[in-house]
Every structure is written in C-alpha cells, then in structure tokens.
Amino acid sequence: MPHRKPELTLTSRLLIRAAGATERWRPRTQWTVALSSLAAVCVIDAISGAHVTFIFLYILISGFAAWSFGERKGMIFALLAMIGGAAVRQYHYALHPEHSMPLATELLNIFARTLTTGFVVVLVSGMRGALHLERWRASTDGLTGVLNKGSFHERMTSAVAAARGTNRAFILCYMDLDGFKLVNDRHGHSAGDEILRIFASGSVDAIREGDLFARIGGDEFVALLTIPDAESGDHIAALVHRRISGVLAQTGLPVGCSMGALVATPEQLEPLEAAIQFADSLMYEVKKSGKAALRVGRIDENRRLVAPDGLNIQSDMASPSTNPRRSAVIQADRRAA
Amino acid sequence: MIHINFHSPAELPPQEDLRQQAVERSGVLRRGGDPALQRLVDQAAELFCVPIAAISIIDRDRQFLAVRKGYHQEETPRAISFCAHAILRPGEPLLVPDARHDRRFAGNPQVIFPPHIRFYAGIPLLDRQGYPLGAFCVVDSKPRADVSDLFELSLLAREAERQIGR
Numbered sequence: 001m002p003h004r005k006p007e008l009t010l011t012s013r014l015l016i017r018a019a020g021a022t023e024r025w026r027p028r029t030q031w032t033v034a035l036s037s038l039a040a041v042c043v044i045d046a047i048s049g050a051h052v053t054f055i056f057l058y059i060l061i062s063g064f065a066a067w068s069f070g071e072r073k074g075m076i077f078a079l080l081a082m083i084g085g086a087a088v089r090q091y092h093y094a095l096h097p098e099h100s101m102p103l104a105t106e107l108l109n110i111f112a113r114t115l116t117t118g119f120v121v122v123l124v125s126g127m128r129g130a131l132h133l134e135r136w137r138a139s140t141d142g143l144t145g146v147l148n149k150g151s152f153h154e155r156m157t158s159a160v161a162a163a164r165g166t167n168r169a170f171i172l173c174y175m176d177l178d179g180f181k182l183v184n185d186r187h188g189h190s191a192g193d194e195i196l197r198i199f200a201s202g203s204v205d206a207i208r209e210g211d212l213f214a215r216i217g218g219d220e221f222v223a224l225l226t227i228p229d230a231e232s233g234d235h236i237a238a239l240v241h242r243r244i245s246g247v248l249a250q251t252g253l254p255v256g257c258s259m260g261a262l263v264a265t266p267e268q269l270e271p272l273e274a275a276i277q278f279a280d281s282l283m284y285e286v287k288k289s290g291k292a293a294l295r296v297g298r299i300d301e302n303r304r305l306v307a308p309d310g311l312n313i314q315s316d317m318a319s320p321s322t323n324p325r326r327s328a329v330i331q332a333d334r335r336a337a
Numbered sequence: 338m339i340h341i342n343f344h345s346p347a348e349l350p351p352q353e354d355l356r357q358q359a360v361e362r363s364g365v366l367r368r369g370g371d372p373a374l375q376r377l378v379d380q381a382a383e384l385f386c387v388p389i390a391a392i393s394i395i396d397r398d399r400q401f402l403a404v405r406k407g408y409h410q411e412e413t414p415r416a417i418s419f420c421a422h423a424i425l426r427p428g429e430p431l432l433v434p435d436a437r438h439d440r441r442f443a444g445n446p447q448v449i450f451p452p453h454i455r456f457y458a459g460i461p462l463l464d465r466q467g468y469p470l471g472a473f474c475v476v477d478s479k480p481r482a483d484v485s486d487l488f489e490l491s492l493l494a495r496e497a498e499r500q501i502g503r
Binding site for chain 2: 231232234235237238239241242260262278281282285293294295296297298299300
C-alpha cells in the first residue's frame with residue numbers, strides 16, 4: 001500500500017483551529033469561562049421550566065472543559081455539571097411536585113446522563129492528547145528525541161525576539177561529531193544511532209532547561225544557550241563543550257565533538273539563517289584543525305549580519321590569503337543583489 | 338564585510354585531575370600578593386618594559402593571578418586565559434609576538450577588548466613532580482618581535498618555582 005498522507009476534513013481542521021485558540025488562554029481564564037458558562041446553563045435550565053431539558057448544554061461545556069484542562073480535570077468539571085443539573089431538577093420538583101419521578105427512575109436518568117458526559121470527556125481529551133502527541137512528533141527528531149530543524153528555527157526566533165532590548169546574550173553552538181563515520185563503518189549503523197542518542201541526551205543534560213538543542217542533520221547539532229551577558233560567553237561555551245565531550249568520552253569509542261560557538265546579542269543574531277551559517281563556519285574551522293576542539297567567535301562590534309541570501313562566508317584558510325592579519329577571522333561578503 | 342573574530346579556549350592538559358591536585362597541594366592559591374613573588378613579577382615587567390606581568394595559576398575553571406602588575410583583576414575565566422595554553426607544553430615557553438595574528442587568540446576578549454593584549458610571553462611554572470601549575474607571564478598591548486630577554490624571564494620563572502615550592 002502506498003504511504004499516503006491522510007487528508008483532514010474541513011470540519012476537523014476547523015475544530016483543531018478553534019480548539020487551538022482556547023488552548024492558548026491562561027488557566028484562570030479557562031476556569032472562569034467554564035464555571036461561568038456552567039452557571040449560565042443552570043440558570044437557563046432553571047427558568048425554562050421542567051418540560052424543556054438542556055442536558056446537551058451540560059455535555060457541551062463538559063467537552064470544552066475536557067479540551068482545555070485534560071481528562072482528569074475535565075472529569076471533575078463534568079461531575080460538577082451533573083451535580084448542577086441534578087440540583088436544577090430538584091428545584092423544578094420542589095416548584096411542581098406533580099412532575100417528580102420515582103427515585104429509581106431519577107437515579108437511572110442521572111446515571112445515563114453522567115455516562116454520556118463521561119464518554120464525551122474521554123473522547124475529547126483523547127483527541128486533545130492525540131493532537132499534542134502529533135505536535136510533539138512534528139517538532140521532534142525521531143531518532144534522538146530532541147528538537148528538529150524546523151522547530152529549532154521557530155523557537156529560536158521567539159527566544160531571540162523575547163530577549164531584544166535586554167542585556168541578555170546568546171551562545172549559538174554548532175556541533176559535529178568527529179569520528180562518527182568511522183564508528184558507523186566499524187561498529188554498524190545501530191552503534192552510530194546509539195552514539196547520536198547518547199550525545200543528544202547527554203547534551204540536553206549539560207545545558208539548562210530553557211536552552212534549545214536540536215539535531216539538524218546526520219551528525220550535526222545546534223544549541224542556543226541564553227547567558228546573562230556576552231562576557232560570560234567564552235566561559236560557558238568552554239564548560240558546555242567540556243561536558244558534552246565528556247559524555248562522548250564515556251562511550252569508550254573514538255568520537256569527539258567539534259564545536260563552533262557564536263557569542264552574540266539578540267540583535268546580532270538576526271537574520272537567524274545567517275547566524276547559524278556563521279556558527280557552522282566556526283565549527284568548520286575546528287574541523288580543518290583536525291581535532292575535537294572549540295572555537296568561540298564574536299561578530300565585530302560595528303558590523304551587523306547581512307541578509308542571508310547575500311551571504312558568502314569564507315574563511316581565510318579556504319582562500320589562501322597573504323594578509324596574516326586576517327588569519328583568524330571569518331569574513332562574509334555581501335554580494336551585489 | 339562582516340568579521341567574526343574567533344579564538345580557541347585551551348583544551349585540558351592530559352592528567353588534568355593530577356595537575357589540579359598538584360595546584361591545591363602546592364599552597365600557591367593561598368599566596369595571593371606574596372611579597373617575594375611580587376618582587377619577581379615587578380622585576381620581569383621592568384626587564385621587558387611591559388605594562389603587565391603576572392604569575393597565573395590555572396585552577397579548575399579560572400586562572401588565579403596570584404601576583405600581578407598592571408592588571409586589576411585577580412582572576413579571569415580559564416576559557417580566555419593565555420596561560421591555560423602555556424601549560425599545555427610544560428617544557429617550553431609560549432611566545433605570542435602579536436595575538437591578532439594567532440588563530441588561538443585573535444578573537445580572545447582580552448585581545449579585542451581591553452587590555453588589548455598583543456604580545457605575550459609565558460614560562461610554564463612546574464612543581465617538583467613536573468606538573469604545570471600555571472605560568473609566569475609578561476604582556477604588552479603593543480606587538481613585539483624581539484624576545485631576546487626570554488632567557489632572563491625563564492630564570493625569574495625558575496626562581497618563582499623555588500619560592501612556590503617552599
């Protein structure tokens with residue numbers, strides 16, 4: 001059978017989009033909306049008289065609660081809704097005793113209503129879980145469980161935007177495993193995969209929780225570390241490089257990590273594609289020296305990165321330059337557009 | 338044209354754990370401002386006609402400038418230390434005539450920002466077992482090619498080793 005992407009119906013897509021909107025509300029807003037709509041439903045149910053039943057509204061708002069809060073809290077809310085509904089019925093019976101039913105019938109009704117609502121809550125929260133899992137999968141590298149390239153870009157964009165105007169700075173690290181091909185060839189691809197997994201999980205442990213770490217290619221990884229100021233960049237980059245090199249050393253296999261670390265302010269990291277290219281070329285500098293080392297780079301203070309489509313990064317080792325003054329800078333040309 | 342200035346923090350020397358133990362054993366970390374060592378550093382600065390001279394001890398993630406002349410900080414991160422490079426070859430001096438032209442140092446914050454290091458000469462300081470504890474160094478913000486006084490510097494470094502070993 002061909003491996004085709006399943007199509008979503010229009011209603012499913014609308015539902016996902018609508019649900020996504022309420023999901024972004026703060027928990028307090030969600031609870032306020034849920035509880036006040038429950039109160040409103042109870043009032044409508046009470047004033048509409050005993051002949052009209054609004055059970056579908058109780059179910060509907062329980063579904064909303066399940067979507068917003070998940071299964072357990074959705075269940076608690078559904079229970080509240082059922083109690084509210086039962087209370088309203090008791091109110092009707094008190095006003096009009098002729099409508100009242102035998103206790104067994106009343107209990108059966110309550111049981112049936114609760115069962116239906118519970119079923120809706122389970123269904124809705126199951127769909128919510130599936131959607132969350134799907135979102136997680138779409139942003140995750142399947143082999144290592146860290147971020148993938150697309151979601152790294154996305155999160156880096158918002159992290160950099162959030163840091164604008166503050167003193168905070170970033171280290172953009174570009175990492176490549178040395179000796180990875182050799183391990184693959186000698187010990188097989190499953191050993192190679194295992195190395196990637198060990199490296200990824202060890203690296204995530206080596207950085208802080210709010211930092212980003214992603215696999216963006218075969219044995220290439222990037223990380224974005226938020227640091228209090230640009231001065232501490234060298235120290236932190238060296239520390240992180242040492243830690244993750246330690247992770248690799250523990251495997252006992254001849255693998256190491258080449259790292260290019262670009263220390264930059266939020267303003268200097270834009271456009272992001274260019275910044276990542278710079279970090280990549282710093283890493284490539286290490287590769288040329290042939291050992292698993294670290295290069296820490298800074299963008300010249302008075303210059304900003306240029307548009308990514310006009311970038312031509314080259315280091316002086318690649319293009320033999322006679323000017324020794326440029327031996328330790330990477331230069332980027334802006335080509336005529 | 339955009340420039341990315343880069344540098345390479347020194348890697349850890351082999352037997353770093355033993356070396357660190359040797360640093361702690363030597364007691365030199367408690368000898369900040371020691372007058373005998375200070376005299377040697379002052380002498381070195383005078384001899385080389387440089388504004389900065391120091392005895393730097395590489396201690397875990399920092400370099401501790403036990404005695405220093407012309408430099409106000411008592412310690413800096415190891416990641417930006419020149420002396421952390423010097424201890425990688427314990428048997429020989431590290432000589433940098435112009436840091437801007439050296440791929441290990443050109444983008445070092447001490448080069449691109451104050452004190453704008455250009456010239457560096459450092460003699461590794463060894464303990465009796467041969468572990469490098471740090472370096473005896475002279476630094477200038479002007480490049481210089483002439484290093485005929487290097488032998489004198491190594492004599493001062495040997496004297497500093499004797500003082501530390503006491």
